[in-house]
Amino acid sequence: MPSTSSPHRVIATEISRRAPLGARVLGVRVGALIAALAVVISTGCGVALEGSADRDIALRPETSGGAAALRAVIDELVVQEEGPRRGYSRNLFDHWSDVNGSGCHARQDVLLDQAISYVQRDGFGPCFIVEGDWYLPFDGQLHSGAPGDIDVDHVVALAEAWDSGADQWNFNRRRQFANDPLHLMVSDRQVNRDKADLDAGEWKPERRDSWCLTATMMALTKYRYSLTVDAAERRGLYEMADTCDDAEQVTIGSYPLPGTTAYDRLVAEIDAELAAGR
Numbered sequence: 001m002p003s004t005s006s007p008h009r010v011i012a013t014e015i016s017r018r019a020p021l022g023a024r025v026l027g028v029r030v031g032a033l034i035a036a037l038a039v040v041i042s043t044g045c046g047v048a049l050e051g052s053a054d055r056d057i058a059l060r061p062e063t064s065g066g067a068a069a070l071r072a073v074i075d076e077l078v079v080q081e082e083g084p085r086r087g088y089s090r091n092l093f094d095h096w097s098d099v100n101g102s103g104c105h106a107r108q109d110v111l112l113d114q115a116i117s118y119v120q121r122d123g124f125g126p127c128f129i130v131e132g133d134w135y136l137p138f139d140g141q142l143h144s145g146a147p148g149d150i151d152v153d154h155v156v157a158l159a160e161a162w163d164s165g166a167d168q169w170n171f172n173r174r175r176q177f178a179n180d181p182l183h184l185m186v187s188d189r190q191v192n193r194d195k196a197d198l199d200a201g202e203w204k205p206e207r208r209d210s211w212c213l214t215a216t217m218m219a220l221t222k223y224r225y226s227l228t229v230d231a232a233e234r235r236g237l238y239e240m241a242d243t244c245d246d247a248e249q250v251t252i253g254s255y256p257l258p259g260t261t262a263y264d265r266l267v268a269e270i271d272a273e274l275a276a277g278r
Contacts, residue, residue, distance in 0.1 A: 031146040095175075
């Protein structure tokens with residue numbers, strides 16, 4: 001990916017995600033991809049979705065206090081050592097469901113949101129993606145082609161959630177968690193398998209420029225769902241959070257980094273949910 005000296009980079013934009021399938025030809029796709037990558041150089045950290053300049057500005061870091069903002073969330077997490085894993089099955093988490101009423105299931109929603117150019121859709125429905133272009137933050141790869149060749153990762157792994165308190169949840173709570181875009185990210189398949197069910201104390205992305213994004217997803221998710229962290233995990237989250245003031249941190253899709261009004265609004269929404277007992 002091209003380098004930039006702008007404060008924070010964005011690796012996600014969509015030129016026209018709602019364009020008709022018939023309008024998308026190879027030349028258009030290549031041109032859109034080049035335009036999307038040009039955003040990395042020209043905009044700083046922000047995401048232009050549906051041509052919305054306002055949203056782009058809202059996601060741009062406005063201060064150098066991103067690390068402190070994320071640390072404040074990590075400070076709220078309950079520290080508790082994990083016991084032996086008992087009773088876990090991935091099937092206990094009903095994942096890839098349409099929990100937000102978009103008409104697409106959660107994996108499709110993420111692929112649409114985090115694409116960096118046009119996506120080609122199947123004529124049978126707007127949710128069926130034939131091919132597109134995605135930046136994979138964990139290892140910095142650019143994937144162009146069928147979405148079936150990449151994963152959508154639960155950044156807080158389902159098994160890790162189980163060990164941190166999800167074993168006490170009912171079916172609906174586990175379903176909500178498994179389909180929550182708060183911690184869903186496109187990923188290379190092998191990287192996803194290497195990460196497996198490890199937490200921040202056991203695994204970090206090889207690319208430091210994705211550490212802030214990764215820590216933000218992990219910390220906000222554990223905060224929203226009142227999941228615990230162990231001591232090593234908290235240290236790992238703090239270490240990654242400290243990069244949130246670095247110039248080279250990236251974000252994708254519509255995900256705001258700490259230090260933006262959009263991030264502050266997201267934390268406020270989570271606080272309101274917790275206060276309401278949801």
